[in-house]
Amino acid sequence: MGDLKRDAWPQLPLPLEELRRAENRYFGGETRLYDLTRIGWVRRLLKRRWLQFVVTLPNLAIFFLALAGGFIGADGANRGPDQFGSAITWYLWFAAVAASMLFLGRLWCLICPFGGLGEWIQRRTPWKKKPKALGLDLNWPRRLANFGVLPSVAGFFLLTLWEEYQGVAGPGDPRYTSYLVIMIFASAILVYLIFDRRTYCHYLCPLTALIGVFTTPSVLSGFRARNRDVCLECEGKDCIRGNANGYGCPWLVYPGSNATNQGCGLCTECFKTCPNDNVGLYLQPPLTNVHSPGRRRMDLAIALAVLWGMVWYEQWNAFPWFSNPQGTGLDDVLNRITGWPHYPNLLDFVGLTFVVPLFFYLYVRVTTRLFPAVGDWRKAFMAQAYALIPLVGSDYLARQLPKFWDHIVRVPLSLTDPFGWNWRSFQRIPLWNFHILSNAGVVESQVVLTILGTGASLYAAWRIRDRDYPRERGAGAFLASACLVILLAGVYTAWMYIQMAGAE
Numbered sequence: 001m002g003d004l005k006r007d008a009w010p011q012l013p014l015p016l017e018e019l020r021r022a023e024n025r026y027f028g029g030e031t032r033l034y035d036l037t038r039i040g041w042v043r044r045l046l047k048r049r050w051l052q053f054v055v056t057l058p059n060l061a062i063f064f065l066a067l068a069g070g071f072i073g074a075d076g077a078n079r080g081p082d083q084f085g086s087a088i089t090w091y092l093w094f095a096a097v098a099a100s101m102l103f104l105g106r107l108w109c110l111i112c113p114f115g116g117l118g119e120w121i122q123r124r125t126p127w128k129k130k131p132k133a134l135g136l137d138l139n140w141p142r143r144l145a146n147f148g149v150l151p152s153v154a155g156f157f158l159l160t161l162w163e164e165y166q167g168v169a170g171p172g173d174p175r176y177t178s179y180l181v182i183m184i185f186a187s188a189i190l191v192y193l194i195f196d197r198r199t200y201c202h203y204l205c206p207l208t209a210l211i212g213v214f215t216t217p218s219v220l221s222g223f224r225a226r227n228r229d230v231c232l233e234c235e236g237k238d239c240i241r242g243n244a245n246g247y248g249c250p251w252l253v254y255p256g257s258n259a260t261n262q263g264c265g266l267c268t269e270c271f272k273t274c275p276n277d278n279v280g281l282y283l284q285p286p287l288t289n290v291h292s293p294g295r296r297r298m299d300l301a302i303a304l305a306v307l308w309g310m311v312w313y314e315q316w317n318a319f320p321w322f323s324n325p326q327g328t329g330l331d332d333v334l335n336r337i338t339g340w341p342h343y344p345n346l347l348d349f350v351g352l353t354f355v356v357p358l359f360f361y362l363y364v365r366v367t368t369r370l371f372p373a374v375g376d377w378r379k380a381f382m383a384q385a386y387a388l389i390p391l392v393g394s395d396y397l398a399r400q401l402p403k404f405w406d407h408i409v410r411v412p413l414s415l416t417d418p419f420g421w422n423w424r425s426f427q428r429i430p431l432w433n434f435h436i437l438s439n440a441g442v443v444e445s446q447v448v449l450t451i452l453g454t455g456a457s458l459y460a461a462w463r464i465r466d467r468d469y470p471r472e473r474g475a476g477a478f479l480a481s482a483c484l485v486i487l488l489a490g491v492y493t494a495w496m497y498i499q500m501a502g503a504e
């Protein structure tokens, strides 16, 4: 993994003022706007041991309701779009997670039922502090840890392939949504029983790479040490080891040096355990952790490139050149040649998804070769990938908007028959087919989001130039190269949404 901190750390000795400025550049100290724990009731609430249990429990109940709804009911297989579990998962949940990660850090992880249930089982208690964990309590092997969140990207890729193949998010047969939920619950609990802390959330959860990458533009900085000098002198390091008040950081984050919101699961343990009252929950300007994340990570940069390919695949598959009723689209032809039963053909799913990171990689290699002043290609790859985060993140949210605007009203209405027992005909419920926005409105919202994402990426590239290329000759070339990719990608993404005309 690249370590820009080491590459660009200024030479010592420096006047104290300059040292502090340099430190702020890497740790984002000057960007902290407000410590939310200064508000009395917030502070008191965050100290409560039951907090995470209480905010997770309703979510767990909804997920179990959704899960049960997939199996109970007279004709579950034929009532996909009408079934509560499918409706809440595909019309609301994914859009809500996409929006929350862009604006509110890992807020979803605070209330996530998968991580929550696994952790309660592992701790043998929903909220108390117990000394011994259930299970083997092993460390995640160091060799695998070197891959960072890449196993999570692989998991998200495979899950998406399966979801597309079964048409789960259509939404199709609600039983498949239930299978999906069971798969995630089962894998989470298994890993919680084998490995220590939140190994599952840190490395393996299919969503952790997605959330970790796209949470960096958010205004919530996560929990951090108020004063790092206090941490340097603190011998106990209870935030890591835990004490009678709480557990050592389950997410393997050290608040004393944490400089990004990417890994903090907002679990509040360090706020409870720090004996020096040296932990706060800060608001920061948007995009701070995109341009000033402490150090850039190659695994996150690769994750961004692959996730970019995946979201473009989700757009390409709506075009006639990909698939059409005459059977002349790429997917149709490949299915005929390979004997693959139906969409998506494995070859185009893998090929089209990975063509984007491949082109991005080649682009960075060529530009760093043409303009050697830009420096090592790894540094340029990470910097440009980080600059693209807001644009690709907004693309993920935009892709969810057609389902959200067209069907969100069905989520509360489907509660009138959550298990599909034919209590009533959904089609006769007033407002069942009500669309909040027309097709044109959906497209406008997608294009506006893409424009905002493009603007945010351009701004991030400009700030990254200042931070990663201070006083370097290659700064201009880096900025020109990054802005070219962002503008081309932004215009193409918006064009695709216009062509798709609000397709789900």
Ligand code: SF4
Residues within 6 Å of the ligand: 108, 109, 110, 112, 113, 114, 115, 116, 188, 200, 201, 202, 205, 206, 207, 208, 211
């Ligand atoms: S990383 Fe995954 S399992 Fe863990 S809390 Fe977040 S979404 Fe849930």
Ligand code: SF4
Residues within 6 Å of the ligand: 225, 230, 231, 232, 234, 235, 236, 237, 238, 239, 240, 255, 256, 270, 273, 274, 275, 276, 277, 278, 279
């Ligand atoms: S326990 Fe508190 S003071 Fe000590 S290292 Fe952790 S955050 Fe810093």
Ligand code: SF4
Residues within 6 Å of the ligand: 222, 223, 248, 249, 250, 251, 252, 253, 254, 255, 263, 264, 265, 266, 267, 268, 269, 270, 271
């Ligand atoms: S212990 Fe602190 S730093 Fe670690 S995940 Fe929880 S809130 Fe974040």
